[in-house]
Amino acid sequence: MEFNISREIFLDGIQKTLSIVERRTTIPILNNVLIRAGGKNDLGVIATNREIGLVAHYEAEVRNPGEITLSARKLYEMIREIQGDFIHVKMNDMNWVSVSCGKVSYRIPGISADDYPKVESDDKQKFFMINSGILTEMIEKTFFAMSQEEMRINLNGVFMEVEQGEAGSRLRMVSTDGHRLSMIDMDLGAQKFLELEKGLIIPRRGVSEIKKLLEQGDEDVEIGVEKGMIVMKKKNTFLKISLIDADYPDYKRVITMDKGNRVELDRDQFLHALRRMGVMATDKYNGVKIGISGDRMKLNSTNPDVGEANDEVDIAHQDKEMEAVYNVRYLIDAVEVIDEEKLVFEMREGLRPGTIRPAVKENYLCIIMPLKV
Numbered sequence: 001m002e003f004n005i006s007r008e009i010f011l012d013g014i015q016k017t018l019s020i021v022e023r024r025t026t027i028p029i030l031n032n033v034l035i036r037a038g039g040k041n042d043l044g045v046i047a048t049n050r051e052i053g054l055v056a057h058y059e060a061e062v063r064n065p066g067e068i069t070l071s072a073r074k075l076y077e078m079i080r081e082i083q084g085d086f087i088h089v090k091m092n093d094m095n096w097v098s099v100s101c102g103k104v105s106y107r108i109p110g111i112s113a114d115d116y117p118k119v120e121s122d123d124k125q126k127f128f129m130i131n132s133g134i135l136t137e138m139i140e141k142t143f144f145a146m147s148q149e150e151m152r153i154n155l156n157g158v159f160m161e162v163e164q165g166e167a168g169s170r171l172r173m174v175s176t177d178g179h180r181l182s183m184i185d186m187d188l189g190a191q192k193f194l195e196l197e198k199g200l201i202i203p204r205r206g207v208s209e210i211k212k213l214l215e216q217g218d219e220d221v222e223i224g225v226e227k228g229m230i231v232m233k234k235k236n237t238f239l240k241i242s243l244i245d246a247d248y249p250d251y252k253r254v255i256t257m258d259k260g261n262r263v264e265l266d267r268d269q270f271l272h273a274l275r276r277m278g279v280m281a282t283d284k285y286n287g288v289k290i291g292i293s294g295d296r297m298k299l300n301s302t303n304p305d306v307g308e309a310n311d312e313v314d315i316a317h318q319d320k321e322m323e324a325v326y327n328v329r330y331l332i333d334a335v336e337v338i339d340e341e342k343l344v345f346e347m348r349e350g351l352r353p354g355t356i357r358p359a360v361k362e363n364y365l366c367i368i369m370p371l372k373v
Contacts, residue, residue, distance in 0.1 A: 001065065001090070001091040001097075002062075005086065007084055010079055014079060020052050021049060021073070029115055031071055031072065032072060037062045039065060042062070053241075055238040057237075068112070069112070075108065082104050119240060120238070125231060127231075127233065128192065132214050132219060135221060137184070137186075141182060141364055143211070144175075145175040145180050146176075146207070147176070147178065148204075152178070154248055156244065157204055161174075162196050171188055172199075179330065182365075182367075196225070202244075213232060221233070229241060260346035262319060263346070265314070265316070266341065267338055267343045269313050271335045274335065275332060277300075279306075281329060282306060285303050287301065289323060289373075292315065297313045297317075298310070299311045299312070322349055324370045325371045334356045334366035337364075342358075351372065353369045354368050356368070
């Protein structure tokens with residue numbers, strides 16, 4: 001195997017694999033990235049940890065085809081420190097690989113690609129197109145509410161389901177950690193989309209990799225499902241993610257609730273006020289008391305270890321007076337992803353949850369449980 005490739009392209013390609021390859025594993029080859037030099041000046045960069053697989057193709061001057069697996073992190077560090085426009089890579093018969101540019105030369109031992117797990121998808125896999133912007137927005141509005149508790153595996157990801165109707169397909173994403181729930185719907189129009197018997201759960205780490213894939217331009221994405229995995233293709237990159245094999249909780253029971261005390265307010269004013277309250281937050285206490293009366297919302301955060309903060313926000317309010325205490329960081333997360341000037345905050349008495357949603361578009365909501373005081 002021998003090829004020349006742009007340093008910038010190669011560095012970017014290897015960097016994308018670092019979040020996938022295993023750092024601590026009893027299987028050494030999973031620390032490696034598979035480099036495959038093929039015909040027609042194509043260089044494949046492949047990484048997997050058996051749960052997530054990435055295949056990316058880049059243009060290179062291939063002098064001799066071949067393949068080898070190399071330490072992803074060491075290869076990245078070598079390319080990062082090399083100065084120059086192009087890198088020359090060559091493998092000898094003993095699986096040692098030289099990486100050079102100008103006067104700089106590295107030698108790194110490789111492991112044969114024969115035992116590397118298969119990542120490529122089945123040629124018969126059926127794919128459907130979805131706009132990158134739609135998928136990006138849906139992930140942004142649900143990513144923050146996923147659980148981080150390892151024991152609650154069914155909540156450690158984003159739940160995705162598809163509703164097929166006469167008007168076309170509707171895609172829904174939901175996330176919850178048991179204290180809050182974020183949900184967004186997107187109308188995909190008349191196009192056919194994934195036909196799922198039930199929803200699927202994409203793990204947190206997989207959602208992170210999808211976000212990175214979507215950042216690579218605004219082209220449409222191809223998406224498919226096969227044997228417990230979700231598969232995505234975009235431009236020169238192929239991503240394969242194992243789904244969480246568990247049942248998602250019945251989130252609809254939380255959404256179908258009685259009407260609350262509805263408050264309409266300016267998104268930016270509310271967000272800045274919440275951030276000022278957040279200055280008082282610590283790991284031990286992060287509550288903010290919110291009281292509404294007339295056309296004013298009063299916010300108070302009192303933390304014995306830090307101090308006290310107070311603020312007021314103008315609101316459009318017609319219902320009765322009330323107050324409740326919420327996790328200020330949860331409120332900030334919910335408000336930050338809203339991209340409208342106005343939002344609606346629906347509060348409920350006792351320990352019943354509050355709801356935040358855009359004032360105009362009704363396809364997104366975040367439900368937040370109040371804190372006991």
